[in-house]
Amino acid sequence: MAGEYRFNVLWGVTMNPNYNQTITIYNCFRAADNPESKADIWQKTALHNCFYKSVIRRTEYAQKNPMMDNTYTVRIPVSAHYVPYREWICLSEEERKRYFTCSQNDIVIRGECEADITGSSPDTASQVLARYKPDSFVVTAFSDNTSHLRAKHYRLGG
Template identity: 35%
Template sequence: MPNPNYTHTITLFHKTIVDKKEVWKASVLSNCFYKCETTASQNGTDVTKSNTYTVRIPQVSIDVSMDDIIVYGSVNDEIGQGMNATQLLHKYKPDAFRVTSISDNTRYRFGKHIRLGG
Protein backbone atom coordinates (compact mmCIF):
# COMPACT_ATOMS: atom_id res chain seq x y z
CA MET A 1 0.00 0.00 0.00
CA PRO A 2 1.50 3.37 -1.01
CA ASN A 3 2.06 5.99 1.66
CA PRO A 4 -0.87 8.48 1.62
CA ASN A 5 1.54 11.35 2.41
CA TYR A 6 3.46 10.80 -0.82
CA THR A 7 1.33 13.01 -3.06
CA HIS A 8 3.80 15.60 -4.34
CA THR A 9 5.70 16.03 -7.59
CA ILE A 10 9.29 17.30 -7.58
CA THR A 11 11.95 17.94 -10.18
CA LEU A 12 15.41 16.65 -9.31
CA PHE A 13 18.38 18.30 -11.03
CA HIS A 14 21.30 15.87 -10.73
CA LYS A 15 24.83 17.14 -11.40
CA THR A 16 27.65 15.08 -12.86
CA ILE A 17 31.07 16.14 -14.09
CA VAL A 18 31.91 15.19 -17.68
CA ASP A 19 35.22 16.31 -19.19
CA LYS A 20 35.68 18.75 -16.28
CA LYS A 21 32.31 20.41 -17.00
CA GLU A 22 29.06 20.33 -15.03
CA VAL A 23 26.27 18.40 -16.73
CA TRP A 24 22.79 18.64 -15.21
CA LYS A 25 20.00 16.15 -15.85
CA ALA A 26 16.44 16.91 -14.76
CA SER A 27 14.05 14.16 -13.64
CA VAL A 28 10.41 14.74 -12.71
CA LEU A 29 9.37 12.41 -9.87
CA SER A 30 5.80 11.95 -8.69
CA ASN A 31 4.37 10.33 -5.57
CA CYS A 32 6.99 11.92 -3.31
CA PHE A 33 6.81 13.55 0.12
CA TYR A 34 7.74 17.25 0.29
CA LYS A 35 7.83 19.53 3.32
CA CYS A 36 9.21 23.02 3.87
CA GLU A 37 9.32 24.53 7.36
CA THR A 38 10.44 27.98 8.41
CA THR A 39 12.74 27.86 11.42
CA ALA A 40 14.04 30.74 13.51
CA SER A 41 17.36 30.88 15.32
CA GLN A 42 18.56 33.56 17.70
CA ASN A 43 22.09 34.85 18.18
CA GLY A 44 22.08 37.53 20.85
CA THR A 45 19.52 40.06 19.70
CA ASP A 46 19.53 38.89 16.06
CA VAL A 47 16.85 36.47 14.87
CA THR A 48 17.43 34.65 11.61
CA LYS A 49 14.70 32.80 9.73
CA SER A 50 15.48 30.04 7.25
CA ASN A 51 13.66 27.28 5.44
CA THR A 52 14.31 23.62 6.21
CA TYR A 53 13.35 21.10 3.53
CA THR A 54 12.57 17.39 3.68
CA VAL A 55 11.89 15.25 0.62
CA ARG A 56 11.25 11.52 0.61
CA ILE A 57 11.43 9.61 -2.66
CA PRO A 58 9.96 6.09 -2.71
CA GLN A 59 12.58 3.51 -3.51
CA VAL A 60 13.52 4.06 -7.11
CA SER A 61 16.74 3.62 -8.96
CA ILE A 62 17.78 7.24 -9.26
CA ASP A 63 21.08 9.02 -8.88
CA VAL A 64 21.20 11.77 -6.28
CA SER A 65 24.19 13.57 -4.78
CA MET A 66 25.01 16.39 -2.41
CA ASP A 67 24.48 19.80 -4.06
CA ASP A 68 21.83 18.46 -6.43
CA ILE A 69 18.80 20.73 -6.66
CA ILE A 70 15.17 19.95 -5.84
CA VAL A 71 12.34 22.10 -7.18
CA TYR A 72 8.79 21.61 -5.96
CA GLY A 73 6.53 20.67 -8.87
CA SER A 74 7.23 19.75 -12.46
CA VAL A 75 9.43 22.29 -14.25
CA ASN A 76 10.85 22.34 -17.77
CA ASP A 77 13.94 24.46 -17.14
CA GLU A 78 17.42 23.22 -18.01
CA ILE A 79 20.59 24.19 -16.20
CA GLY A 80 23.27 25.12 -18.70
CA GLN A 81 20.87 26.34 -21.37
CA GLY A 82 21.03 30.05 -20.57
CA MET A 83 20.49 29.43 -16.85
CA ASN A 84 22.93 28.36 -14.14
CA ALA A 85 22.13 26.52 -10.91
CA THR A 86 22.01 29.68 -8.78
CA GLN A 87 19.60 31.35 -11.20
CA LEU A 88 17.33 28.29 -11.09
CA LEU A 89 17.29 28.37 -7.27
CA HIS A 90 16.40 32.08 -7.27
CA LYS A 91 13.69 31.60 -9.89
CA TYR A 92 11.84 29.01 -7.79
CA LYS A 93 12.67 30.31 -4.30
CA PRO A 94 11.30 29.36 -1.73
CA ASP A 95 10.22 26.14 -3.48
CA ALA A 96 13.76 25.07 -4.42
CA PHE A 97 16.82 23.98 -2.46
CA ARG A 98 20.25 22.38 -2.70
CA VAL A 99 20.56 18.88 -1.24
CA THR A 100 22.70 19.03 1.92
CA SER A 101 21.85 15.63 3.41
CA ILE A 102 20.99 12.21 2.02
CA SER A 103 19.70 9.19 3.95
CA ASP A 104 19.28 5.82 2.26
CA ASN A 105 16.29 4.25 3.98
CA THR A 106 15.82 1.42 1.50
CA ARG A 107 17.08 -1.36 3.75
CA TYR A 108 13.91 -1.50 5.81
CA ARG A 109 11.11 -3.97 5.19
CA PHE A 110 8.41 -1.31 4.79
CA GLY A 111 8.39 2.34 3.76
CA LYS A 112 11.58 2.17 1.70
CA HIS A 113 12.68 5.62 0.55
CA ILE A 114 15.54 8.02 -0.01
CA ARG A 115 15.39 11.04 2.31
CA LEU A 116 16.84 14.34 1.10
CA GLY A 117 17.30 17.43 3.22
CA GLY A 118 18.28 21.00 2.64
Protein backbone atom coordinates (compact mmCIF):
# COMPACT_ATOMS: atom_id res chain seq x y z
CA MET A 1 0.00 0.00 0.00
CA ALA A 2 1.40 3.39 -0.99
CA GLY A 3 0.55 5.03 2.31
CA GLU A 4 -0.93 3.79 5.54
CA TYR A 5 -1.45 5.95 8.58
CA ARG A 6 -2.81 5.08 11.99
CA PHE A 7 -4.21 7.77 14.25
CA ASN A 8 -4.65 6.54 17.82
CA VAL A 9 -3.92 9.49 20.03
CA LEU A 10 -4.18 13.16 19.20
CA TRP A 11 -2.00 15.42 21.38
CA GLY A 12 -2.32 13.09 24.35
CA VAL A 13 -6.13 12.88 24.16
CA THR A 14 -7.80 9.60 23.28
CA MET A 15 -9.78 9.83 20.05
CA ASN A 16 -13.56 9.76 19.89
CA PRO A 17 -14.69 6.09 20.08
CA ASN A 18 -16.77 6.67 16.91
CA TYR A 19 -13.51 7.05 15.00
CA ASN A 20 -13.09 3.30 14.60
CA GLN A 21 -13.19 2.75 10.84
CA THR A 22 -10.54 2.22 8.21
CA ILE A 23 -10.99 3.92 4.85
CA THR A 24 -9.02 3.88 1.64
CA ILE A 25 -8.84 7.22 -0.11
CA TYR A 26 -7.90 7.43 -3.77
CA ASN A 27 -6.49 10.88 -4.52
CA CYS A 28 -6.75 11.94 -8.13
CA PHE A 29 -3.84 13.92 -9.58
CA ARG A 30 -5.86 15.37 -12.43
CA ALA A 31 -4.28 15.41 -15.87
CA ALA A 32 -5.25 19.08 -16.22
CA ASP A 33 -2.93 19.85 -13.27
CA ASN A 34 -0.08 17.62 -14.43
CA PRO A 35 2.01 18.81 -17.40
CA GLU A 36 3.85 15.45 -17.44
CA SER A 37 0.78 13.28 -18.03
CA LYS A 38 -2.27 13.23 -20.27
CA ALA A 39 -4.16 10.94 -17.90
CA ASP A 40 -5.36 11.17 -14.32
CA ILE A 41 -3.04 9.46 -11.82
CA TRP A 42 -4.58 7.84 -8.73
CA GLN A 43 -2.79 7.40 -5.40
CA LYS A 44 -4.33 5.25 -2.70
CA THR A 45 -3.82 5.64 1.04
CA ALA A 46 -5.33 3.61 3.87
CA LEU A 47 -6.36 5.73 6.84
CA HIS A 48 -7.24 4.12 10.16
CA ASN A 49 -9.32 5.39 13.09
CA CYS A 50 -11.64 7.49 10.96
CA PHE A 51 -15.38 8.15 11.28
CA TYR A 52 -17.52 6.66 8.48
CA LYS A 53 -21.27 6.97 8.10
CA SER A 54 -23.59 5.95 5.28
CA VAL A 55 -27.28 6.82 5.38
CA ILE A 56 -29.82 5.48 2.92
CA ARG A 57 -32.66 7.89 2.34
CA ARG A 58 -35.71 8.12 0.16
CA THR A 59 -35.93 11.10 -2.15
CA GLU A 60 -38.99 11.98 -4.15
CA TYR A 61 -38.41 13.90 -7.32
CA ALA A 62 -41.95 13.15 -8.39
CA GLN A 63 -44.71 11.41 -6.47
CA LYS A 64 -44.72 8.43 -8.82
CA ASN A 65 -40.94 7.94 -8.88
CA PRO A 66 -39.44 7.76 -5.38
CA MET A 67 -35.73 6.92 -5.33
CA MET A 68 -33.30 5.65 -2.72
CA ASP A 69 -29.84 7.15 -2.42
CA ASN A 70 -26.92 7.03 -0.04
CA THR A 71 -25.38 10.00 1.71
CA TYR A 72 -21.85 9.54 3.03
CA THR A 73 -19.86 11.35 5.72
CA VAL A 74 -16.23 10.65 6.58
CA ARG A 75 -14.16 12.44 9.18
CA ILE A 76 -10.39 12.03 9.23
CA PRO A 77 -8.51 13.21 12.35
CA VAL A 78 -6.01 16.03 11.85
CA SER A 79 -2.75 14.63 10.46
CA ALA A 80 0.76 15.78 9.67
CA HIS A 81 0.44 13.57 6.55
CA TYR A 82 -2.31 15.75 5.07
CA VAL A 83 -1.41 18.36 2.44
CA PRO A 84 -3.91 20.60 0.60
CA TYR A 85 -4.39 19.60 -3.04
CA ARG A 86 -2.73 22.74 -4.47
CA GLU A 87 0.44 21.88 -2.47
CA TRP A 88 0.22 18.11 -3.02
CA ILE A 89 0.34 18.46 -6.82
CA CYS A 90 3.60 20.45 -6.53
CA LEU A 91 5.38 17.60 -4.74
CA SER A 92 7.55 15.11 -6.57
CA GLU A 93 6.04 11.67 -7.19
CA GLU A 94 8.13 10.19 -4.37
CA GLU A 95 7.13 12.96 -1.94
CA ARG A 96 3.42 12.63 -2.82
CA LYS A 97 3.51 9.00 -1.66
CA ARG A 98 4.23 10.20 1.90
CA TYR A 99 1.10 12.37 2.02
CA PHE A 100 -2.58 12.31 1.25
CA THR A 101 -4.94 15.10 0.28
CA CYS A 102 -8.70 15.55 0.08
CA SER A 103 -10.55 17.11 -2.80
CA GLN A 104 -13.69 16.78 -4.83
CA ASN A 105 -13.79 13.78 -7.20
CA ASP A 106 -11.50 11.69 -4.99
CA ILE A 107 -12.86 8.23 -4.17
CA VAL A 108 -13.37 6.77 -0.70
CA ILE A 109 -13.89 3.07 0.03
CA ARG A 110 -14.77 1.75 3.47
CA GLY A 111 -12.08 -0.62 4.69
CA GLU A 112 -8.59 -1.30 3.47
CA CYS A 113 -8.81 -1.83 -0.26
CA GLU A 114 -6.20 -3.65 -2.32
CA ALA A 115 -7.49 -2.49 -5.72
CA ASP A 116 -5.48 0.06 -7.69
CA ILE A 117 -7.05 2.52 -10.09
CA THR A 118 -5.03 2.19 -13.27
CA GLY A 119 -7.23 3.92 -15.81
CA SER A 120 -7.53 0.70 -17.82
CA SER A 121 -10.29 -1.89 -17.65
CA PRO A 122 -11.10 -3.60 -15.28
CA ASP A 123 -9.57 -1.00 -12.94
CA THR A 124 -10.89 2.34 -14.10
CA ALA A 125 -12.12 4.72 -11.41
CA SER A 126 -15.77 4.01 -12.20
CA GLN A 127 -15.21 0.24 -12.23
CA VAL A 128 -13.44 0.21 -8.84
CA LEU A 129 -16.13 2.51 -7.43
CA ALA A 130 -18.90 0.21 -8.68
CA ARG A 131 -17.14 -2.93 -7.44
CA TYR A 132 -17.20 -1.71 -3.84
CA LYS A 133 -20.70 -0.15 -3.74
CA PRO A 134 -22.47 0.56 -1.42
CA ASP A 135 -19.29 1.08 0.66
CA SER A 136 -17.71 3.53 -1.79
CA PHE A 137 -18.40 7.06 -2.94
CA VAL A 138 -17.07 10.00 -4.92
CA VAL A 139 -16.19 13.00 -2.79
CA THR A 140 -18.54 15.87 -3.61
CA ALA A 141 -17.84 18.03 -0.54
CA PHE A 142 -14.74 18.69 1.55
CA SER A 143 -14.08 20.92 4.55
CA ASP A 144 -10.94 21.43 6.60
CA ASN A 145 -12.15 21.62 10.20
CA THR A 146 -8.71 21.80 11.78
CA SER A 147 -9.23 25.34 13.08
CA HIS A 148 -11.82 24.08 15.59
CA LEU A 149 -10.83 24.12 19.25
CA ARG A 150 -11.59 20.41 19.65
CA ALA A 151 -12.08 17.40 17.41
CA LYS A 152 -9.93 18.78 14.60
CA HIS A 153 -10.66 16.84 11.41
CA TYR A 154 -11.11 16.82 7.66
CA ARG A 155 -14.70 16.15 6.57
CA LEU A 156 -15.58 14.42 3.31
CA GLY A 157 -19.08 14.06 1.98
CA GLY A 158 -20.66 12.32 -0.95
